Amino acid sequence: MAKYEKILLKNMEQPGYTGSLKEYEQTGGYQAFRKVCEGMAPSDIIETVKLSGLRGRGGAGFPTGVKWSFIPKDHPGPKYLCCNADESEPGTFKDRQLMERDPHQVLEGMAITCYTIGAETAYIYIRGEFWLGAKVLDQAIAEAKKAGYLGSNVLGTGKTINIFVHRGAGAYICGEETALLESLEGKRGKPRFKPPFPATHGLYQKPTVVNNVETLANIPHILNKGAAWFAAIGAPPKGTGTRIFCLSGHIKRPGNYEVPMGVTFREMIYEIGGGMRSDKPLKAFIPGGASAPFLTPEHLDVKMDFESLAMAGSMLGSGGITVMEEGTSMVWAALRLMEFFYHESCGKCTPCREGSSWLVQTLQRISRREGRMSDLDLLLDLCKSIEGRTVCAFGEAEVSPIVSTMRHWRSEYEELIREAEAAHPVKQEIPVLSQI
Amino acid sequence: MIFDKLKDEVNELLSRYPVKRSALLPLLYIAQREEGYVSEPAMKEIAKLLSLTPSQVYETVTFYSMYNLKPIGKFHVQVCRSLMCALVGSDNIVEWIQKNLNISSGQTTADRTFTLSVVECLGSCGTGPMMQVNDDYYERLTEEKVGQIFDDLKQKGSSSLKSGPFMFPQPTKS
Ligand SMILES: Cc1cc2nc3c(=O)[nH]c(=O)nc-3n(C[C@H](O)[C@H](O)[C@H](O)COP(=O)(O)O)c2cc1C
Ligand code: FES
Numbered sequence: 041m042a043k044y045e046k047i048l049l050k051n052m053e054q055p056g057y058t059g060s061l062k063e064y065e066q067t068g069g070y071q072a073f074r075k076v077c078e079g080m081a082p083s084d085i086i087e088t089v090k091l092s093g094l095r096g097r098g099g100a101g102f103p104t105g106v107k108w109s110f111i112p113k114d115h116p117g118p119k120y121l122c123c124n125a126d127e128s129e130p131g132t133f134k135d136r137q138l139m140e141r142d143p144h145q146v147l148e149g150m151a152i153t154c155y156t157i158g159a160e161t162a163y164i165y166i167r168g169e170f171w172l173g174a175k176v177l178d179q180a181i182a183e184a185k186k187a188g189y190l191g192s193n194v195l196g197t198g199k200t201i202n203i204f205v206h207r208g209a210g211a212y213i214c215g216e217e218t219a220l221l222e223s224l225e226g227k228r229g230k231p232r233f234k235p236p237f238p239a240t241h242g243l244y245q246k247p248t249v250v251n252n253v254e255t256l257a258n259i260p261h262i263l264n265k266g267a268a269w270f271a272a273i274g275a276p277p278k279g280t281g282t283r284i285f286c287l288s289g290h291i292k293r294p295g296n297y298e299v300p301m302g303v304t305f306r307e308m309i310y311e312i313g314g315g316m317r318s319d320k321p322l323k324a325f326i327p328g329g330a331s332a333p334f335l336t337p338e339h340l341d342v343k344m345d346f347e348s349l350a351m352a353g354s355m356l357g358s359g360g361i362t363v364m365e366e367g368t369s370m371v372w373a374a375l376r377l378m379e380f381f382y383h384e385s386c387g388k389c390t391p392c393r394e395g396s397s398w399l400v401q402t403l404q405r406i407s408r409r410e411g412r413m414s415d416l417d418l419l420l421d422l423c424k425s426i427e428g429r430t431v432c433a434f435g436e437a438e439v440s441p442i443v444s445t446m447r448h449w450r451s452e453y454e455e456l457i458r459e460a461e462a463a464h465p466v467k468q469e470i471p472v473l474s475q476i
Numbered sequence: 477m478i479f480d481k482l483k484d485e486v487n488e489l490l491s492r493y494p495v496k497r498s499a500l501l502p503l504l505y506i507a508q509r510e511e512g513y514v515s516e517p518a519m520k521e522i523a524k525l526l527s528l529t530p531s532q533v534y535e536t537v538t539f540y541s542m543y544n545l546k547p548i549g550k551f552h553v554q555v556c557r558s559l560m561c562a563l564v565g566s567d568n569i570v571e572w573i574q575k576n577l578n579i580s581s582g583q584t585t586a587d588r589t590f591t592l593s594v595v596e597c598l599g600s601c602g603t604g605p606m607m608q609v610n611d612d613y614y615e616r617l618t619e620e621k622v623g624q625i626f627d628d629l630k631q632k633g634s635s636s637l638k639s640g641p642f643m644f645p646q647p648t649k650s
Contacts, residue, residue: 053647118494130558130597133642140641161494168542169598171611176641204492209501209540212596226500226526228539244495286602288560294602295644330559330597360601362560376559380596386539 047261047282049298052141061183064144072260073151077195085156091267093280098124098252099358101346110239111157111247120248121154121162126215129329131360134284134296135253139173143180149256160200165220168209177205212384216432217250230388231432275302279345283359287313290365306340320365328357330377331437333444370449374441375403381438389430395422409460478510496526513544549584549591551629554608558597561604569605572619612638
């Protein structure tokens with residue numbers, strides 16, 4: 041099995057590493073921030089991050105340096121950084137490990153980002169259930185403050201950088217960046233229309249950068265070792281660096297694995313993950329969290345980078361890979377995910393609020409063997425009425441399990457419906473509304 | 477009054493945000509910590525602290541699933557039912573708990589020890605089936621393990637089977 045060099049998990053994979061400030065410093069921690077504070081120009085930092093090719097790890101894969109460059113430089117008044125630690129995409133559990141095991145790596149990335157964009161205040165919006173992560177971060181912040189990395193006059197630069205942990209309270213949608221901002225403002229977490237984008241009108245309508253935990257954790261390493269080093273890892277030019285992939289489902293060795301971008305699913309599942317947990321073969325996998333369309337064993341040689349997955353009709357998303365063995369009902373799997381999305385729809389946009397309820401009810405009916413063949417068109421029609429018609433990307437996310445399982449396993453839906461029709465023959469065609 | 481005796485904590489919280497309303501979620505957590513749930517008097521008190529109307533507080537609190545608007549049992553057992561956990565057997569765990577505590581989701585045991593909620597993904601999908609009890613995570617559950625956890629909770633108020641700082645797979649010497 042190929043052995044890959046780790047960047048983000050390197051420290052914590054040392055037995056006994058606890059993630060304290062002292063240990064983090066011993067592994068070269070806060071060197072990048074020191075270098076920056078010795079007088080690096082923010083524009084040079086942005087250029088370095090741009091050249092590294094780093095793209096956001098939260099789901100959309102937006103180039104990080106470019107995002108930072110949208111923050112207006114001469115803007116008077118406060119600017120903000122928000123670290124997106126909501127980690128609510130089913131199948132994803134990497135940020136939790138990054139925060140609980142090596143919190144200073146995230147804090148150093150945040151401190152550098154604050155310095156670069158000129159933010160004095162940053163918030164870590166962490167999902168409410170991650171109580172332990174919030175506690176670990178709070179302790180780490182106190183340590184960093186005492187050591188002069190955070191607080192006022194950081195490392196003698198005269199700059200102020202304060203980081204606060206802010207706990208969410210159980211709402212998937214608050215991982216969407218503008219819903220996160222609303223929630224942080226103490227409101228219901230409903231996404232905002234974009235534009236304007238957070239870079240100009242973010243938290244409290246001030247210029248704001250929102251970055252994922254893993255994105256920020258990469259920053260110190262890029263500044264330490266240089267853009268060229270990072271840009272050579274993985275699948276350059278569009279998929280540079282490593283990614284932490286989260287393996288779950290019917291896999292022998294579930295868990296977090298950091299590999300360079302561009303490794304194939306075959307290698308990930310069969311070598312790194314040890315293959316299927318039983319002797320049943322692979323039937324399906326989700327490559328990038330619950331929002332990513334399902335793929336089949338035919339896609340095993342697809343490379344795990346942004347472009348390759350887009351070409352295969354799915355997405356790299358949050359890096360959560362869920363493996364399903366032969367015998368798993370795809371209608372059942374789609375329904376489970378749809379129930380999640382129905383539960384989590386924030387209710388702002390009518391197509392999503394009403395559509396998610398229709399989709400769940402229709403799928404439940406099919407699963408109970410009470411469906412009709414016309415339900416299949418109904419499902420796809422509903423999906424079409426949701427996709428692209430919502431304020432945020434939740435709409436695309438919620439239809440993807442249904443659309444993709446119908447694309448690859450339509451016969452499973454038909455099978456259930458044929459059973460239903462055999463059990464309850466339709467005596468009379470249901471009249472169409474206009475005929476009543 | 478909950479917050480009278482917590483002035484320092486409240487002031488420290490307020491100092492974190494340029495706009496007072498941002499302290500709403502944290503204050504609701506404090507209310508829940510103090511009373512076990514978020515009561516209407518607490519909401520009114522928070523509204524006053526933040527110069528909001530009580531309905532603005534209510535509007536917000538009802539959006540989030542982690543605030544209990546009614547008293548619940550001493551231990552809030554939340555079991556994940558989402559796909560990744562379901563693939564590795566969370567439905568069986570839910571069933572076992574329902575049978576053994578003799579309650580269904582949303583209910584509290586007669587002695588008010590346990591409240592069960594069957595919930596969506598809690599971000600520990602590689603170590604399912606999993607549940608959260610109050611603040612703590614319990615992962616890679618089996619029926620025996622859940623039984624042990626419940627016994628521990630009843631007897632000692634806590635269980636050593638809870639997860640520490642998360643890392644999976646665990647580091648090994650190589
Ligand atoms: C419905 C929805 C849920 C999301 N959930 C998360 C999340 O839990 N964590 C996250 O980092 N990004 C999430 N995102 C992506 C964010 O909106 C945003 O793109 C990201 O935080 C930007 O950071 P990055 O550029 O570092 O990736 C979500 C997006 C959508 C549409
Ligand atoms: S699916 Fe159960 S914790 Fe994510």
